[in-house]
Amino acid sequence: MLRILILLISFFSFHNAATAALTIEITKGIDEALPIAVVPFGWTESSSLPQDIASIVAADLYRTGRFNPLPRKNMLATPSNVSDVNYQNWRVLDIPYVVIGSVVRQSNTQFVIKFRLIDVYREKQLAGFQYSASDKRMRKVAHEISDVIYEELTGEPGAFNTRIAYVQVLPASVKKRYRLTIADSDKENAMGILASRNPIMSPTWSPDNKKMAYVHLLPTGSRINIYDFERISNETVAKFEGINSAPTWSPDSKKLAMTLSRDGNAEIYIMDLSSRKLTRLTNRWAIDTEAAWAPDGKTLIYTSERGGTAQLYQYTFATKKVKRLTFEGKQNFRASFAPSGKMITFVHLTMESKYQIAVMELESGNMRILTESSLDESPSFAPNGSMIIYSTIYQGRGALSAVSFDGRVHNRFPIDGNSAEREPAWSSFLK
Amino acid sequence: MKRIVTLTIAVVPVLLVLGCGSKELVEEELTAQKVEVTQKTVTPTSPSTPQREDVDDMTRQALPLESSTSSLMDITPSEPAIDPLQDPTSLLAKRKIYFDFDRSEIKDEFREVIQVHANYLADHPEVTIRVEGHCDERGTREYNLALGERRARAVEQLLTLQGANSDQVRIVSFGEERPEVEGHDEFAWQMNRRALLIYPE
Secondary structure, eight states, X not given: OHHHHHHHHHHHHHHHHTTSOOOOEEEEOOTTOEEEEEOOOBOOSSSOOSSOHHHHHHHHHHHTTSEEEOOGGGOSOOOOSGGGOOHHHHHTTTOOEEEEEEEEEOSSSEEEEEEEEEETTTXXXXXXXXXXXXXXXXXXXXXXXXXXXXXXXXXXXXXXXXEEEEEEEOOTTSTTOEEEEEEETTSOSOEEEEEESSOEEXXXXXXXXXXXXXXXXXXXXXXXXXXXXXXXXXXEEEOOSSOEEEEEEOTTSSEEEEEEOTTSSOEEEXXXXXXXXXXEOOOOSSOEEEEEXXXXXXXXXXXXXTTSSOEEEEEETTTOOEEEOOOSSSEEEEEEEOTTSSEEEEEEEOTTSOEEEEEEETTTOOEXXXXXXXBOEEEEEOTTSSEEEEEEEETTEEEEEEEETTSOOEEEOXXXXXXXXXXXXXXXXXX | OEEEEXXXXXXXXXXXXXSSOTTOHHHHTOOOOOOOOSOOOOEEOSSSOXXXXXXXXXXXXXXXXXXXXXXXXXXXOOOOSOOGGGOTTSGGGOOEEEOOTTOOOOOGGGXXXXXXXXXXXXXXXXXXXXXXXXXXXXXXXXXXXXXXXXXXXXXXXXXXXXXXXXXXXXXXXXXXXXXXXXXXXXXXXXXXXXXXXXXXX
């Protein structure tokens, strides 16, 4: 009985721990960040707001390194209606853009949230929306507001209302210490979806965001599973002799490229998920693994050490031709495409033997190293291509960090409790 | 002597469908919750504001747990007088083979150890062993899963070359996922680049 109780407690505390407040540390930003004021949202009740929407929005914008939100204590006024905005109050502070809004309770748990983005110098509204949401979804509304502001002011879609998945590893004293966790793009709202005493690896979202493929490393060997968010099911799709690993989805979410060694050596195969039919793509004595599917579906980029060291190669389906892509540094691993398909991010082993995150423009072949530590891994692009999330070692533990695609903005996500975190994967845009 | 055997207790939400048979208890330890990922709620603030239905928030339900315990008699076979496997002074007691960074070739210093194990297996065709391949944390996880397999296979090949039957050796790779020494330094890396020979209990 005691045993059951302990299990129950750990099952629930796992969820509570995940809701602890986090602050993202921006470790490197850009000088020309745009000043903006996100005024606390109007709220007439005496209790505090279910979510401080303005601070979530300000943190979202700040994290991109492209905005410099005005601290609340420096605001001369905190209007929540357009008619209350005194433009002079913001001009004297050199604030060109102001965000105001309000929250009104509709029923016990239902709220109406309004916001407006105002151009101070032109005295004009640039955007304004109204949302209806429960208290639990208010954080999501805040991210949608951030998306609207980001797009209005940068011309590019925001990726705040998206999700990340990652593997959490709890201390060895915890029985089911491996967790597959998903969270909002700011790593808040984290929630475990799978827990196991055996390692979970390589989570990857289907492009339609409905499923997640991952590797489960059992004492008897590895297998590829698919977790279905709609059906809440968990299914094994590959458990062949040898390794079953490195799943990656086709752009239409109907096929899975994977690494199997059932024929004696790690090779890349494509599985049609409805028929489960396998097609073998590579045939070498060398290790071929870590396929990434181009967003246009026409090519795959994978890691192969056929040349003696691990390098990236691109396979074109139409011609069946293979081209080596990387020549710099000692080795290059695990490519992942930018949503545009024009750029990849990957792990680069430098001449000084540091594993760092790099990007390459496929057309020119120009490569650039983005990070500075020595054990960086698992880079994954945000669906708008602006940031890359990856895992690093910070203070001796696995931790998640993000870097802008141009290397100018760096930030580090705080870790939940005493776990280690790794293998982040960014979702597509939520439809 | 009695030994208590506790069966795996699985916490499984109502709708979870497990993709495997009951033979593999290890997989049942996965737990799942419903998570909503695809909803979006935007309505423009203008003349008429159509309200979007707010879709359900997450729900989660835990099923009652079951547990069962049973006790088994420990049947200890009458041991032969000398079991070389149990002899700590025998080379058979050495069951770790270490590798160089990113390599899977068996180093000369471990050939004799593998030879002794191969001889033992040749003399005991009923014994089956498992060879586990492991890596240090450097390099990507998936690449290391393949490298770990190659290390295990290198040991398997030498064992069979030196007299073991191929069906006496099973291999499995754990990549960098089960380090022997935690840490991010040269010592930990050296200790973790290994293959283990595992005899049945």
